Amino acid sequence: xxxxxxxxxxxxxxxxxxxxxxxxxxxxxxxxxxxxxxxxxxxxxxxxxxxxxxxxxxxxxxxxxxxxxxxxxxxxxxxxxxxxxxxxxxxxxxxxxxxxxxxxxxxxxxxxxxxxxxxxxxxxxxxxxxxxxxxxxxxxxxxxxxxxxxxxxxxxxxxxxxxxxxxxxxxxxxxxxxxxxxxxxxxxxxxxxxxxxxxxxxxxxxxxxxxxxxxxxxxxxxxxxxxxxxxxxxxxxxxxxxxxxxxxxxxxxxxxxxxxxxxxxxxxxxxxxxxxxxxxxxxxxxxxxxxxxxxxxxxxxxxxxxxxxxxxxxx
Amino acid sequence: xxxxxxxxxxxxxxxxxxxxxxxxxxxxxxxxxxxxxxxxxxxxxxxxxxxxxxxxxxxxxxxxxxxxxxxxxxxxxxxxxxxxxxxxxxxxxxxxxxxxxxxxxxxxxxxxxxxxxxxxxxxxxxxxxxxxxxxxxxxxxxxxxxxxxxxxxxxxxxxxxxxxxxxxxxxxxxxxxxxxxxxxxxxxxxxxxxxxxxxxxxxxxxxxxxxxxxxxxxxxxxxxxxxxxxxxxxxxxxxxxxxxxxxxxxxxxxxxxxxxxxxxxxxxxxxxxxxxxxxxxxxxxxxxxxxxxxxxxxxxxxxxxxxxxxxxxxx
Numbered sequence: 001x002x003x004x005x006x007x008x009x010x011x012x013x014x015x016x017x018x019x020x021x022x023x024x025x026x027x028x029x030x031x032x033x034x035x036x037x038x039x040x041x042x043x044x045x046x047x048x049x050x051x052x053x054x055x056x057x058x059x060x061x062x063x064x065x066x067x068x069x070x071x072x073x074x075x076x077x078x079x080x081x082x083x084x085x086x087x088x089x090x091x092x093x094x095x096x097x098x099x100x101x102x103x104x105x106x107x108x109x110x111x112x113x114x115x116x117x118x119x120x121x122x123x124x125x126x127x128x129x130x131x132x133x134x135x136x137x138x139x140x141x142x143x144x145x146x147x148x149x150x151x152x153x154x155x156x157x158x159x160x161x162x163x164x165x166x167x168x169x170x171x172x173x174x175x176x177x178x179x180x181x182x183x184x185x186x187x188x189x190x191x192x193x194x195x196x197x198x199x200x201x202x203x204x205x206x207x208x209x210x211x212x213x214x215x216x217x218x219x220x221x222x223x224x225x226x227x228x229x230x231x232x233x234x235x236x237x238x239x240x241x242x243x244x245x246x247x248x249x250x251x252x253x254x255x256x257x258x259x260x261x262x263x264x265x266x267x268x269x270x271x272x273x274x275x276x277x278x279x280x281x282x283x284x285x286x287x288x289x290x291x292x293x294x295x296x297x298x299x300x301x302x303x304x305x306x307x308x309x310x311x312x313x314x315x
Numbered sequence: 316x317x318x319x320x321x322x323x324x325x326x327x328x329x330x331x332x333x334x335x336x337x338x339x340x341x342x343x344x345x346x347x348x349x350x351x352x353x354x355x356x357x358x359x360x361x362x363x364x365x366x367x368x369x370x371x372x373x374x375x376x377x378x379x380x381x382x383x384x385x386x387x388x389x390x391x392x393x394x395x396x397x398x399x400x401x402x403x404x405x406x407x408x409x410x411x412x413x414x415x416x417x418x419x420x421x422x423x424x425x426x427x428x429x430x431x432x433x434x435x436x437x438x439x440x441x442x443x444x445x446x447x448x449x450x451x452x453x454x455x456x457x458x459x460x461x462x463x464x465x466x467x468x469x470x471x472x473x474x475x476x477x478x479x480x481x482x483x484x485x486x487x488x489x490x491x492x493x494x495x496x497x498x499x500x501x502x503x504x505x506x507x508x509x510x511x512x513x514x515x516x517x518x519x520x521x522x523x524x525x526x527x528x529x530x531x532x533x534x535x536x537x538x539x540x541x542x543x544x545x546x547x548x549x550x551x552x553x554x555x556x557x558x559x560x561x562x563x564x565x566x567x568x569x570x571x572x573x574x575x576x577x578x579x580x581x582x583x584x585x586x587x588x589x590x591x592x593x594x595x596x597x598x599x600x601x602x603x604x605x606x607x608x609x610x611x612x613x614x615x616x617x618x619x620x621x622x623x624x625x626x627x628x629x630x
Contacts, residue, residue: 148494179463
């Protein structure tokens, strides 16, 4: 089951971190860009090859420290067909290194179309009669609940049949997330609470050995009070927490998404890890050439930061 | 401005229809599949080439009758990188035939990531310093409002700067759309009404010569009563209406999304047009080899069906 594999890996690495692979061109050191532009041209293809190289070097440097990576599809779609090739290569490379791959696509549509999205990321595609092929090699996908249950069920079916996972948007980390998500209905519940109740319910059939479900939730680190409430509503959901680091969330903010046993959440960081070599903390120690080592140092710093707070709460 | 180009084209073709290009393999005649599988293999690449061929022949047969096409990204992502290549080729081919291309991706994310999605579909991508390149050649994109305004604004900026359009999900055509969208808040408004008010507001800066905005809305044909209300709330939004035909919506159901002048909405049909040669109406008249002619016959039948109802209302 997806969720058991994820928790096993979090425990083995002693690290509840997922690294967001959102490779903007400005993050990539010039020596990689120059090489790829020379070989493939200063075009979408050149960018895609630079992204693949950058991601590979970062993965090589941190894969023994982290359970999972989360490539954000937007940053690959920006480079067109070549970008999707880079996404595909990145997922395969990470998977081969034993990492769990969470595709961040926030996909959503009506039932039949959600089924197509689910086949793309969590299932497989029928080519002809008995021939099936996997479109992308990922373990889980983020999904948007605006269309209600029949836009979510196809994904859950693939969670059941193919040991995959989803993370449903509940309370997102951005400033205007409250515009819709915080609206309070006539039965005195906010939209995010109502979605959280559904998420907990939807997760029932894919609950694993630790009591958590392969149907998880996204709850931003930037809303620690809401996280506390949501943690209590969604007893079986693993929570994917964006917003740590660059977006302003601290380890203490993230802690509310965890249960007392130190399980229950996985915290994402993207920019702070990919661009560690440019950060105030690490730039004096690591040159551009040593960007991957800086990423490793930041991964270890973040792990210790999270574990210290989680340790305090447990103690 | 996107919306003016769309309305000009609807008026020129006298047809408020957008054809959904959602090419499932079961829709594609065997002679196309056999040829492509023989040349490229029975694999994702073979499927992608069959899709390109199928879409081209349909576009060739109907482009003079319709203003726009709407490829649904899920049905291309199903075929992995090759599928996205087919999406890209389809968009370019349709654009070269003078058709407006609406990418149906229901994209959504926090501000910075929404910006990346917007660059992918409505803007262009910075390669290096002054070099910019377009990732995909489309005119508009469907987007999901769950993250609120800062997840929408980046798309609107590209609507302003690059004469593009978006259609924001308001009330979707599926059965469970009410689970979230129909919830009533403490100020006695439903979620879909509240989103509709935002859509109307967001559309202000991109309002064109006909009084409509490049920020449109998605309202399913399967909810004609809600459509009536939404038409009155969103005075400047062009409404994209899914759910006609295969999903059960009639021309009369769609009519509520139009204004009395016959403008204000564009109705989508996918399966009924792509698979016209298999339908009860057309299968006796058109063999599999003549699938594209059957699609043309169905496009004309649908146009007359819609225009008859719109004419009645005007009269």
